[in-house]
Amino acid sequence: MAKKIAVLGAGSWGTALAMVLEENGHEVRLWSHKASQVAEINQQHTNKAYLPKTILSKRIKAYQDLASVLEEADAVLFVVPTKAIREVARNVAAYLTKPTIIIHASKGLEQETHKRISIILEEEIPTDKRTAVVALSGPSHAEEVAVKDLTTITAASTHQESAEFVQDLFMNDYFRVYTNQDIVGVELGAALKNIIAVGAGALHGLGYGDNAKAALMTRGLAEISRLGVAFGADPITFLGLSGVGDLIVTCTSIHSRNWQAGNLLGQGKTVAEVLDKMEMVVEGISTTKAAYELAQEKGIEMPITAAIYKVLYNEADVKEAVVSLMTRGGKSEGH
Known part of the structure; x- marks a missing residue:
């Protein structure tokens, strides 16, 4: 049965997910705060700033007015940068009229509070206006979903029925969705892998090969798991789609903004130069700060995260940061 879905955020990923939902027969309303983008989507059926080669269905309607997007919506999908989640959620709560x-x-953690996105949404949207919160995450590049490349992701929620509802919304012959009740692990895996992707890009920019990348990803996954388990996540989650799956795709693809940012750092660009060059939000940069501070608070050893933090926020030399990781004291692989 067709549903009315409000998609908040008309970047590459929000647009690609809107395309999947529309193809599955749902009524899709795509919200953007940019009047020019709304006009382009409705009149030209393109979103060239984010998916330049894509032609959108005429049935995808864009809006700048949030109330119109949310009217009688069966589900609300947030696809805005982490830093905007709280403000947008607060505005959404004002317009919702039913659970x-x-x-x-x-994919990220809020600065200062270090909170996961589902926690922010629960804080800002009252219980009488939400049925449940579901995190949709996994190894997925918008550019590939837009051309119907095979993709598998996870719908995670403590409310199984809602996770299955989201699974049914998105499932088709090229977009497969699994459910998972460990929303803590899914959200942390999604956020923290962006840090490792910045590191993977930096290794490439420095000229290192596959051996170095494999080492970084493997030990990076150990760090992600260590922090996640400390917050109650199931360690098995990090071996799944939102863990190792998302880590692989983000650390190995030029589509990844975090990889691109790291690559520029490895080539000698400053953080300011990287941010100036990147036209979209690089979640890994802000997430590095949040994860580093969390690790410090919890007393959790995360040497890769710490090294990337020093490069991003203390102007440490990238090459020296790599050497410092390689010359640390010997340890058992289980630690």
Whole structure:
């Protein structure tokens, strides 16, 4: 049965997910705060700033007015940068008139509070206006979903029925969705892998090969698991789609903004130069700070995260940061 879905955020990922939902027969309303982008989507059926080669269905309607997007929506999908989640959620709460399933496909941690996105949504949207919060996450590049490349992701929620509802919304012959009740692990895996992807890009920019990348990803996954378990995540989650799956795709693809940012750092660009060059949000940069501070608070050893933090926020030399990781004291692989 067709549903009315409000998709908040008309970047590459929000647009690609809107395309999947429209193809599955749902009524899709795509929200953007940019009037020019709304006009382009509705009149030209393109979103060239984010998916330049894509032609959108005429049935995908864009809006700048949030109230119109949310009217009678069966589900609300947040696909805005982490830093905007709280403000947008607060505005959404003002317009919702019935309990609605809240979905998010953003990947990050809030600065200062270090909170996961589902926690922010629960804080800002009252219980009488939400059925449940579901995190949609996994190894997925918008550019590939837009051309119907095979993709598998996870719908995670403590409310199994809502996770299955989201699974049914998105499933088709090229977009497969699994459910998972460990939303803590899914959200942390999604956020923290962006840090490792910045490191993977930096290794490439420095000229290192596959051996170095494999080492970084493997030990990076150990760090992600260590922090996640400390917050109650199931370690098995990090071996799944939102863990090792998302880590692989983000650390090995030029589509990854975090990899691109790291690559520029490895080539000698400053953080300011990288941010100036990147036209979209690089979640890994802000997430590095949040994860580093969390690790310090919890007393959790995360040497890769610490090294990347020093490069991003203390102007440490990238090459020296790599050497410092390689010359640390010997340890058992289980630690």
